[in-house]
Amino acid sequence: MINDKVRMYLLPPLFNAAVRAGASIMKVYRNRDDYDISLKEDRTPITLADRMAHRTIREYLGPTRIPILSEEGREMRYEERCNWELYWLVDPLDGTVEFIKGNNEFTVNIALMENNVCMGAVIYVPYYEKMYVAGRDSGSYVKEGVAPDAAVDYSYEEIVRGWTPLPLAGESHHDHLRVALSRSHQTPETHEHVARLRERFPDLEIVEQGSSYKFCLLAEGRVDYYVRTTHTYEWDTAAGELILAEAGGSTRALPEERELRYNEEDLHNPWFHCRSKFCPF
Template identity: 55%
Template sequence: MLTREQTEFFLVKAYNAALRAGARILDIYNDGVDIEVNLKSDRTPITLADCESHTLIKSYLGPTHIPLLSEEGRDLLYEERRNWDLFWMVDPLDGTKEFIKGNGEFTVNIALMYNNRPEIGVIYVPYIHKMYFAIRGVGSFRKTEVLPDPESEKSLAEILEGREPLPLVEAANEPIRIAVSRSHNTDETFEHISRIKQRYPSAVVIQQGSSYKFCLLAEAVVDVYVRTSPTSEWDTAAGEVILLESGGRVENITGGRLDYNKETLRNPHFICKNRFWRD
């Protein structure tokens, strides 16, 4: 079991890494030059911002001497990582399609995994200067007006100052708000929405890119999020602990939990619910 001192140290490292990466991403986003887009082997897009954010996070977290599993890192064989008990799970730029579209809906996701469960989660939304973080068993929090900083070295006291515990409200929304991906929906997504609307006819659908949907659920600004298109473990790890510590739930479509550090890093389809959702 990690000690309080250890989790606080790792939170500080993840928080500062996310701020530094967010600063570099925004530099590229705002430089006025057309974004060069390449395709990875799975036909998903990658940009300079993805690569430079990964390099920066890897360099900053390197002195922790903890392995790092990143979307933009080298492919690690299952045999190489299967016995890791502590590692970083990173998506250096979640919402690459939204970054390319220029709508600001992208995040930096950093999770510390302990025994294949997210122990610490940090999600930074650089375009709107919001930071979300959680430690398992401690709580989930939001900070606003957190400016990107390429040389960030915030102390634990600075990180905790001004934090708001999540959720931010005390009841479900009226009408119910259903979050969906802005760019990755399927027919199955809309079938689930239809079933929810049978129970809540006035429910409204909120489109949102990236892991920011987990943050909106943790705030309880939205009530439920259905995902029936491909995601990987780095898309959900940080968001899961932030949502869980706010009292919400993350379940695969059949009702079980999401598993991590599997042989294949793809997630099953899943559904997330805020603290006030009643099945």
């Protein structure tokens, strides 16, 4: 079991890897002609920024000697990883579609997994210079003003200094339900789900948002509910699920209402929905 000393030792590389990856992403983001877009086997796009962020994280986390399961290393065979006790679960650029569209809604997701349970997590939003951090049974926090920096080297003390516990004070009550939806990945099932909600909450507000930033808005309490009825992968949810859970919220598979499972042979997630701490149902 990861103890507090080990957690303190691993938080700085977790945090710094995400910030350095964010710097790699923003370097490409500012130069649209350099995106170098191609398609992966599942027909989803990949850019130079994805590849650079993956390389940055792999090189920075390498000295921890903890293996990495990443979106950009998805071809790893199940037999190679099924008995891992400790590993990093990484999405170096979550929200590639939003990155290509230029709407700033993309993140770096890194989760520290122990026996397929997320024990520590960060989601970095480089454009907004916001870092969300959680440790199992240790709370969930946001640290602002974290600028992308390819040479950053935060210490543990610098990371925890001035961060804000989640959910945010002042977000405990909304006069109407706020429902987050993926900006680029909605289906007829998504709309049917929202229609059923609207029968109970006629004045609900839809908040369209890209990437795992939706988990962060839920953790802050800015939105109440999120439903996803298109395919996602384990690296899309692991970090966000812990950040939300440590802020008092929940993530459950649809329709079973079970917790999400990790390091499965098939790395696809089921459909799922999330509730903030203040969700009224």
